[in-house]
Every structure is written in structure tokens, then in C-alpha cells.
Amino acid sequence: MKATKITWSAWGLIAITVLYMGFLIIAPVATLIQGAFQNGVNALWQSLQAPALRQSLWLSLQIALLVVIIQAVFGSLIAWVIVRQNFKGKWILNGILDIPFAISPVVVGYMLLLLFGRNGLLSPALDLFNIRVAFAIPGMFLATLFVCLPFMIREMVPVIQNLDRQQEFAAETLGATSWTIFSRIIFPQIKSALIYGMTLTLARALGEFGAVLVIGGGVQGRTETTTLYIFRALEERRTTDAYTASILLGSFSVLIVFLADWFKRWQTRKSQQSVG
Amino acid sequence: MEISIGQTQGKARWPALIIRVISILYVLVMIFIPLVVIFQDGFRQGISEFWHQITLPIARHAILLTLWTSALMTVINAVMGVITAYVFVRYEFPGKRLLNAIVDLPLAIPTLVTGVMLVMLYGPQETLGRFLSEKIGLNIIFAPPGIVISLLFISFPFVVRAIQPVLQDLDLEQERAAATLGAKPCVIFRRIVLPALIVPVLSGSLLSFSRAVGEFGAVVIVAGNIPLKTQTAAVYVLGAVESENQLGASAISIVLIAISLLVLIIANTLHKHWGVHR
Numbered sequence: 001m002k003a004t005k006i007t008w009s010a011w012g013l014i015a016i017t018v019l020y021m022g023f024l025i026i027a028p029v030a031t032l033i034q035g036a037f038q039n040g041v042n043a044l045w046q047s048l049q050a051p052a053l054r055q056s057l058w059l060s061l062q063i064a065l066l067v068v069i070i071q072a073v074f075g076s077l078i079a080w081v082i083v084r085q086n087f088k089g090k091w092i093l094n095g096i097l098d099i100p101f102a103i104s105p106v107v108v109g110y111m112l113l114l115l116f117g118r119n120g121l122l123s124p125a126l127d128l129f130n131i132r133v134a135f136a137i138p139g140m141f142l143a144t145l146f147v148c149l150p151f152m153i154r155e156m157v158p159v160i161q162n163l164d165r166q167q168e169f170a171a172e173t174l175g176a177t178s179w180t181i182f183s184r185i186i187f188p189q190i191k192s193a194l195i196y197g198m199t200l201t202l203a204r205a206l207g208e209f210g211a212v213l214v215i216g217g218g219v220q221g222r223t224e225t226t227t228l229y230i231f232r233a234l235e236e237r238r239t240t241d242a243y244t245a246s247i248l249l250g251s252f253s254v255l256i257v258f259l260a261d262w263f264k265r266w267q268t269r270k271s272q273q274s275v276g
Numbered sequence: 277m278e279i280s281i282g283q284t285q286g287k288a289r290w291p292a293l294i295i296r297v298i299s300i301l302y303v304l305v306m307i308f309i310p311l312v313v314i315f316q317d318g319f320r321q322g323i324s325e326f327w328h329q330i331t332l333p334i335a336r337h338a339i340l341l342t343l344w345t346s347a348l349m350t351v352i353n354a355v356m357g358v359i360t361a362y363v364f365v366r367y368e369f370p371g372k373r374l375l376n377a378i379v380d381l382p383l384a385i386p387t388l389v390t391g392v393m394l395v396m397l398y399g400p401q402e403t404l405g406r407f408l409s410e411k412i413g414l415n416i417i418f419a420p421p422g423i424v425i426s427l428l429f430i431s432f433p434f435v436v437r438a439i440q441p442v443l444q445d446l447d448l449e450q451e452r453a454a455a456t457l458g459a460k461p462c463v464i465f466r467r468i469v470l471p472a473l474i475v476p477v478l479s480g481s482l483l484s485f486s487r488a489v490g491e492f493g494a495v496v497i498v499a500g501n502i503p504l505k506t507q508t509a510a511v512y513v514l515g516a517v518e519s520e521n522q523l524g525a526s527a528i529s530i531v532l533i534a535i536s537l538l539v540l541i542i543a544n545t546l547h548k549h550w551g552v553h554r
Contacts, residue, residue, distance in 0.1 A: 009461060010367050017363045018375065020356055024429055025381055028393035035396045074302050081299040085292060093300060096307050098544070102536035104490025104510045107529040110517055111310035114317055114526070121313055146306055178291070200383075207386025210492035210510065214517055227388045227493070234392070234497065242392060250389040257384035258377070 029250075036247040039240050047244035055221055056229035057248075063137070063212075063225065064205035067144045071201050072194065075152025082153070083160040100149045108146050109214025112139055116215075135217045140225065143211035148201045155197030159190050192267035199260035203253040311533070318526035329527035334503045338512040339531060345420055345508070346488040349427040354481045356428075357435025358473060364436075365443040379436050382429055390429050391497025394422065418500040423508065426494035431484035438480030439473055446472055475550045482543035486536040 036044055047053070082094055100108070115121050116133035126133060133139040163186065171181050209227040216223035218232065226249050233242035319326055329335060364376055382390070398405040398416040408414045416422045446469065454464045492510040499506035501515065509532055516525035 013359055013363050014367055014369050017360045018371075020360070021375060021378060021432075024425070024432060025378055028390070028397050028429070029381065029385075031397040031402075032389070032393040074299070077295055078299040078303065081296050085296055087296065093303055095541070095544070096303055098540055099307050099311070099537065102486040102490065102540045104492055104513070104529075104532050104536075106492050106510045106513045106517075107314070107490065107532055108310075110513060110525055110529055111314045113517065114313050115310060146310070149306060203384050203386075207388065207493075209386065209388040210496075210514075214514065227386060230388055230392065231497075243396070246389045246392045250385050250393075253386060254381060254384045257380070261380070 032243065032247055032250065036240070036243045043240050044244055047241045048248070050241060052220060052224070053226070053229055053241070053245055056224045056226045056245075059137070059223075060206050060225040060227070063141050063144055064202055066141060067148055067205045068198050068202050070145065071148055071152045072198050075149075075197065075201075076156050076190070076194065079153045079156035079160055083157055097150055097153055100146050105143075105147060105208065105210030106214055109143050109211040109216075112143055112146075112211075112215045116142075134215055135219070135223060137216075137223065139215040140212045140223060143215045144205045144208050147208055147211055148204050151200045151204060152197040155193050155200065156190065159193040163189055192264050196260045196264045199256050203257050206249060207253055314526055314529055314533070317522070318530040321523065325523065326527050326530070329524045330531055332524070334507070335509075335512060335524065335528055337504050338507045338509045339528065341420065341423075341507070342489055342509040342532075343535075345423045346427060346485050349424050349431060349488055350481050350485045352424075353428055353431050353435055353484055354477055357432070357480065358439060358477060361436045361439040361443055362469075365440060379433050382432050387426075387430055387491065387493030388497065390426060391494040394426055394429070394494070394498050398422065398425070417498055418502065418506055420499075420506065422498040423495055423506070426498045427488045427491060430491060430494060431488055434484040434487070435477060435480040438476040438483075442472060442476045443469075475546055479543045479547045482539050482546070486539040486543070489535050489539075490532055 078093075078097070082090070082097075113120065113134055116126065116139055117123065118134070120126075120134065122133075131138070133142070167185050168181055171185055176184070207227060208225075209231070212218075212223075212225055213228060213231070216225070216228070218224050218228035220232065224232070226245055230242050230245045230249070233239075233245065330339065360379070364372065385393075395417055396402060398408070400406060400409060400415070400417060405417060408416060414421065416425065450468050451464050454468060455461075459467070490510055491508075492514070495508050496511050496514070499508060499511070501507055501511050503512075503515075507515070509528055513525050513528050513532070516522075516528065
């Protein structure tokens with residue numbers, strides 16, 4: 001269809017895009033991979049063996065998984081309420097939900113410090129029950145929860161909007177219980193979005209840095225997540241350790257997001273085929 | 277047609293009510309209370325003290341640096357985002373699918389890791405970094421260009437992904453008709469394509485701006501923490517927290533929150549009123 005005259009400008013635009021993405025995204029990623037291997041595979045292997053890295057990975061994973069579980073439940077509930085229920089002040093609820101996306105992670109950590117810190121608003125109550133939140137794992141968990149809040153909801157809202165309600169009404173007319181309707185009709189339709197949202201949340205939770213730094217303090221062996229381990233390794237000029245942990249964390253996050261994306265597309269294709 | 281059948285407005289059944297109350301309480305406790313606490317803390321010694329804190333030379337510089345680097349990023353990102361999305365939707369070339377998947381990489385990579393990667397590429401001890409600083413005199417790491425580049429990396433998907441679906445839905449017939457009538461490609465782009473893109477570009481850009489203003493992980497690695505030079509507002513807050521300057525930390529935090537919220541509200545309004553129908 002296109003005249004031959006346009007091809008030159010087309011190739012120009014393609015070249016600009018490829019060059020820009022090459023410099024901005026591909027070059028840094030390639031450098032990271034190359035950097036982790038620059039001192040040989042042995043140095044890389046040694047970095048992976050570091051007990052502090054292991055501990056930090058384990059802590060990151062624990063916090064992230066707990067956040068994902070809670071977010072899956074509450075995110076789906078909130079998305080359901082936003083789509084299916086009408087009440088006064090719903091627009092406020094809807095508007096507030098994007099706030100964690102826009103607030104700086106440092107500020108998130110600091111807000112929690114104001115609530116749970118030594119002179120925090122809730123410190124008398126916490127002292128009474130001898131609970132430590134700031135500079136401890138519960139605080140880091142709360143910070144990660146805050147930061148990850150919108151992901152699940154934004155993933156679920158369009159899917160719930162697109163649910164075919166005729167099926168629900170039909171099932172209800174035929175006497176199905178709420179649980180049957182949920183497990184047989186609703187859940188199969190929201191399954192892939194649920195998994196995708198959980199994966200995004202997991203990647204975001206594993207990569208959280210600013211908020212857990214402020215509220216957790218990054219004490220080695222106690223409140224050090226993988227990102228905080230990388231930060232400390234950089235400050236102590238152990239570059240190979242920092243690069244190794246970075247590539248580990250980065251490639252894991254990329255891998256799970258791509259897998260989830262692939263899963264989502266596979267599911268959509270499958271459902272389209274079964275319909276058509 | 278399906279709206280009229282079963283909207284359970286008015287009287288909700290009690291399970292629905294419970295879900296609603298839980299949702300509202302969860303959001304209230306998680307988001308609203310921390311926000312109230314920080315505003316109360318920042319203004320606890322009055323507006324003049326708040327103003328004093330944010331106009332201290334170091335604080336003011338940090339805020340201004342954050343704003344201009346974010347704004348510069350937003351402009352570059354908007355232009356490159358439009359070009360990238362246009363190329364992806366309109367042209368076929370080898371490697372397109374891979375490149376299209378790479379657009380989402382910044383969403384998956386932790387921002388701290390982004391900072392590490394950029395330091396490895398442009399750092400003063402690295403090949404490219406040394407070349408740029410010795411031959412061209414351009415320092416990227418521990419300087420504002422590094423901040424802009426790291427923000428560009430993080431924000432790249434926002435504009436591209438906002439425009440791609442709009443471009444896909446755009447009516448090709450109009451463009452073909454214009455071409456038949458002898459319009460030049462740039463005229464077609466300006467008169468037909470661009471008007472349809474303005475709203476998604478604006479809302480995507482504003483979204484990336486509000487994110488960039490608060491960015492910490494990548495910036496703290498790439499820019500370092502040099503007051504009056506490369507210290508951004510988020511890094512300033514960290515310093516204030518660590519030196520127990522509570523009033524300063526709260527005041528700058530409020531400024532950051534206010535900017536992000538304002539921009540976010542504008543972006544959402546744009547999206548809601550002009551976004552979907554085009």
C-alpha cells in the first residue's frame with residue numbers, strides 16, 4: 001500500500017527506535033550481564049555463596065510472598081467492590097488507590113516511621129504489647145504492602161468489568177449458591193489476571209528498596225533484603241558481589257514477568273479458541 | 277442492555293456490605309492514615325516554619341533539581357515514546373517482536389538494579405564513561421545527565437504502552453485518503469495522527485512525571501548524594517531522616533506528595549474525560 005517514497009523515512013524512524021532502545025535499555029542490561037562475569041565464573045560462584053546474600057534472598061522472598069498473598073485477597077476484594085458496588089464516596093476510594101504508585105518509596109518508609117518509630121504516634125501502644133515494627137521485619141512488610149497496593153487492583157478491575165454477568169444470573173436462577181457461582185463461573189474467568197497481578201506484585205515486592213531502607217534500616221543478617229544487600233555491597237566497593245546480586249534479582253524479576261505475560265496470552269488464545 | 281438486569285444498588289446484601297466495609301477500612305488504614313500523619317507532622321510548627329524548611333538552600337536546590345530533571349525526561353520520553361509506538365504499530369521489520377517485549381523490561385527490573393547497570397555502563401572508571409568524560413567532557417554518573425537517563429529508563433514503557441492501542445485503533449482509511457489527495461507524510465502525521473494521540477500522550481507523560489519525581493533507587497546510585505549538586509528531593513528526605521531532622525523530612529515529603537498527587541489527578545481527569553472515546 002505504501003509508496004516507495006515513504007520507505008526512507010520509515011527506515012529512518014525504525015533506526016531511531018532501535019538505536020534509542022539499544023542505548024537506553026539493551027546496553028545497560030548487557031553491561032550488567034557482562035559485568036557479573038568479568039572476574040570469571042569462579043568469582044561469580046563465590047559471590048553467590050556469600051551467606052549474607054543467601055540470608056537477604058530468603059528475607060526478600062518471605063516478605064514478598066506474604067505481600068503477594070495478602071494483596072491477592074484484598075486486591076481482588078477491592079477491585080470487586082469498585083466494579084460491582086455503588087455507594088457514596090466510591091470515587092474517593094477509586095482516587096486514593098493510585099496514591100502508592102505516585103508517592104516516593106522514601107516517603108512511604110518515612111510515613112511508617114512517623115507512625116511506628118521511636119517517637120511515633122503508635123509507639124505507646126506498641127511498647128505496651130512489646131511489638132517492634134520499625135527497624136524490624138513487620139515494618140518492612142508494611143512498607144512493601146503499601147508500595148504494591150495498586151498493582152493487583154489495576155489488573156483485576158478491567159477483568160471483573162468484562163465478566164459475563166448473564167452466566168451468573170443464569171446460575172443463580174438455577175439455584176446455585178454464591179460459592180458455586182464464584183468457583184465455577186467467576187474464578188475460571190479471572191484466574192489468569194489473578195496470576196498476572198500476583199506476578200507483577202511479586203516482582204515489585206522483591207525489587208522494593210527505598211521504603212524498606214528507611215523503615216528497616218538495613219541491618220545485616222536481620223533486616224537486610226536483597227536490594228539492601230546490593231546497596232551495602234556497593235558502598236563497601238565489593239562490586240562483584242553487588243553485580244552478582246543485581247543480575248540475580250534482575251533476571252529473576254524479568255523471568256517471572258515474562259512467564260506470566262506468556263501465560264496470560266496463552267490463556268486468552270485458549271479461551272478464544274474454545275469460543276470460536 | 278445488561279446494566280438493567282441486576283444492578284444491586286440501594287440495598288446491598290450483607291456479604292456485599294462486609295466486603296465493602298473491609299475494602300474501605302483496608303484502604304483507609306493503609307493509605308489515608310499515613311498521609312494524614314505526615315501532613316500533620318510537617319505543619320505542626322506552622323506554615324512559616326514549613327516554608328522555611330522547603331526554602332533552605334539545600335532543600336530548594338534538591339526540589340528544583342528533581343523538577344527540572346523530571347520535566348526534561350518527560351519531554352524526551354513523550355517524543356521518543358510516540359516514535360517508538362508509531363514504528364511498532366505501522367512498520368514490519370526483523371526483531372520487532374523481541375524489541376516490543378523489551379519495552380516492558382523496565383517495569384520488571386528493580387530500580388536499584390537499573391542504577392547499578394547505568395553506573396557500570398557510564399561510570400567514570402568504565403570504558404564508555406571515561407570516553408565520554410575525557411573526549412566530550414560529558415559526565416553522566418554523579419551528574420544531572422545520569423538522573424535524566426535513569427528516569428528515562430524507568431519511564432520508557434509508560435508513553436509507549438499508552439499510545440500503542442490508540443494507534444492500533446486509528447482509522448487507516450483517513451490517512452490513505454489524505455495520501456491519495458497528495459498530502460505529505462508529515463502533514464498526515466500532524467493533521468490526522470497527532471490529534472488522536474494528544475490525550476494518551478499527555479496522560480502517559482504526566483503519569484511518568486509523577487513517578488519520576490519520587491524516584492529513589494536508581495537515582496541514589498547514579499547521582500550520588502552531593503548536596504547542591506546531585507541531591508534530589510527523595511535523597512534529601514533520606515538524609516533528613518538519617519540526621520533526625522524530622523521537620524525537614526516531613527516538609528520535603530509533603531512537597532513531593534503534593535506534586536505527585538496534583539499531577540496524578542490531572543492525568544486521571546484527562547484520561548477519564550477525553551481518553552476512552554477517541
